[in-house]
Amino acid sequence: MSLSPKLILRQSQSLVMTPQLMQAIKLLQLSSMDLASYVAQEIESNPLLERAEGEPGGDVDDGDHRGDDAVVSSEPRDGDWMEARLPETRAEIEERFDTDLGNVFPDEAPANRSGGETYTASAWSGVGTGGGEDGDNGVEAYVSADATLIEHLENQLGLTVADARQRMIGRGIIDSVDETGYLSEPLDLIAARLGAPLDEVEVVLRIVQTFDPIGVAARSLEECLTIQLREKNRFDPAMAALMRNLELLARRDLPALRRLCGVDGEDLAEMIAELRALTPKPGLAFGGSPIQPVVPDVMVRSAPDGTWLIELNAETLPRLLVNQSYYATVSRTAKNQGEKQFLAECLQTANWLTRSLEQRARTILKVSAEIVRQQDAFLTHGVHFLRPMNLRAVADAIGMHESTVSRVTANKYVATPRGTFEMKYFFTAAIPSTGRAEAHSAEAVRHRIRQMIEGEAAADVLSDDAIVQALRDSGIDIARRTVAKYREAMGIPSSVQRRREKVSPL
Template sequence: MSAMQRLELRQGQSLTMTPQLVQSIKLLQLSHAELAAYVAAELERNPLLQEGEIQADARSLSLADFLRAKQKAQVLGSRIVPGPPPSGQAASGAPGSPSAAHGEIRPELEETLARTASLTEHLQAQLDLATSDPRLRMIGEHLIHSLDEAGYLREDPAEIALRLRVTSADVEAALGLIQTFEPSGIGARDLAECLAIQLKERGRLDPAMQALLQNLHLVARQDFAALRRACGIGREDLASMLAEIRRLEPKPGLAFTPARVDVLVPDVLVRPVPDGSLAVELNPETLPRILLNRTYYAEVAKVLRKDEDKSFLSECIQTASWLTRSLEQRARTILKVATEIARQQEEFFREGVAGLRPMTLKSVAEAIGMHESTISRVAANKAIGTERGTYPMKFFFGAATGEGEHAAKAVRHRIGQLIGAERPGDVLSDEAIAQKLKLEGIQVARRTVAKYREALRIPSSSERRRHSREA
């Protein structure tokens, strides 16, 4: 009996990274200065967008004004026009035509020359060249947008597969492809994998090096005897391997992080109020104020006759509506994240650095029902203004010390205070500092004190004693 072919119709859901979603993600990660520049460009391109409040004389704009704005927008090029072309109209694709910009991100030439591509753009360009498989590209785009600032994938690929309704093998295949991109080490799930990718590209991932990567905790403890036993090598070989590891890049994505500006302007303001609580509000000076001039839209729509003009007007209303909604959503998301940071770090806002508590992206994400990648994007390039000064939002995130429940930043701050209060004849050793911290309820080992002291660029106790005698 011959086999019969059967046609089945299955219904399912999948996540597609639409141009609108991609652009919304980018808006969330922009600093207030970058956002202001972006909004200013959109105000130039879109005659339906207006800065500030709609004035009473807004209807005085004429059809001639609209047509001039259309010509100017065609010269500038549209950044993004969300959504499909208006019903019944096909995109011509002609250079400079409004419909050619549907769903595309079109930066100006000057903008392309003036800035360095972001990590996401750099990887996306490589993905476009690496595969034409639509399924692999869709998964790859999602993975690229899920990477953190350092270039790591912190989310479980199995969870990504479940959310995208694809197989784990599909996600692993897409991830394996991304891990072949530049910069080397991108897309790793942990430090060991990041280093392994780089070593493999150099042809240096031999069994001894693999054993070393599996025992990075021994490197951190500087337990070289145990390392030699684990790797089955001698002193000279271990020294050579460690030197090679130090030449690798543990955070490949940071090369694409924009340089930090000198003046830190807060996006969020946190201040105590008389009832003892903390007030958290967005800084009005960093919020773009743009509105969709629907009155002007209605007036112009009445008199347009050409299909080309109607198409441009339709695109303008779509773009303006999307942008105003996205900016509102961005503001709500930033405020929600900042409010949770203030709740978890309440002691900092009352006591200063000594009051910092361990806080991770995951703890904030779980508390407010968002994904860790969203919290990471909110924290990037944002700052919180307090009575004690303005701090980068990322300052408030940090793990606990290995031996206790105190934030590493708070412990480092306290170590600096103890050393700063030393008398010339009474210099504290690392062990003595550890004992003093223990009396304050902070459990840290001597080696941890040494590590934090070195991070503060404070000399050892013997050096401090010598300097004290010389003085």
């Protein structure tokens, strides 16, 4: 056997991720807010892209325009249960009617900066952000924001501490305070990061803990409540013993607390009432990060004929214009090949982005329509009828890959008559049935467990075994450890603790 170099020709297939394909995949899994930010960056970097603010766009009004929606029948027929109603692009209209719309679109398209006409490369792209010009700010722009907890503490630090070294340590401590008012970093790590002795950091910490709100910069719930009790001069030995045994209070073990604190039942009740009057999270009284409301990507509502009407939320669809006239004007005055290549790349990127956005909208609509079709009983009757569903079931039904469905449902929300849900909510595991009936959704089983526990009487608290038996009697085959796992995930205590709560409520 001889070893020598050889030239061998082989044929093979491989998937190549082009930049355009990577962009399309990235757009598919972005949330509406991330998509708006991404489009804003593209507009800033690409001179051929423009945002249409409040313009009518390039759609032909045929008198029956109904928006970006689809109709789903509660009793679907094969191949006839969904009707896509996305507006047609200019090219599609020209092809269908075998005509030239060159005299129609320019009048409807907004004027561009160079004076020529501009038209949309993707006619579906909905509405703008709803604002006016950049300089047309509302009154909200001139309203001062609430002071945050960090700002409030830093102001007190500047008035209280004069030593520059201690002020620097104080800023390091305040930077580690989270929005609830607790110290989120161990004190020794803060000391190591600042390069200061631990005992000196502890001295400054005690100063910061005197700031308003009382209880701030605590390292535990016990320390937070202790600071507030000391401020009220109510931290006596009995209260100190109660603070050291908060886990017994959480379990409602009142006899053990009376024994450890050395008080009777009446005194213990007064001590517990004092604790309930304290603030366990003092930092929440101050403004923090603004809470972003959930903006649904898809709207689902019932139609008069009993079907479900599915619409894309136009507010989440960015509307882009590709300025072809500007491109034609600038390309004629390009001085060298480099400038021409740059303009060609900008045009290619702009066209690809608009097509990617259109494909993203169509894919979201298609996946949403299939979810609604499979979860029709949930929308009609409630959570008890939520069907078990996985990504493969949806992917096989619409002819897509599971990874595509996973990206579509990530960070997307659906507004339904029963509330606004994340798309991932509808994908739940299946709990088998005791007979030949259809399997049950895990979410529906959790909801049933919660209802059973909420309806139990104080004299008849349900154990996990009793819940298992009740579920099996109703046709749900479930194990005891599964019931315990669901109960703990919902934050419901055990039957022993629930019995104590009902017998001796605090």
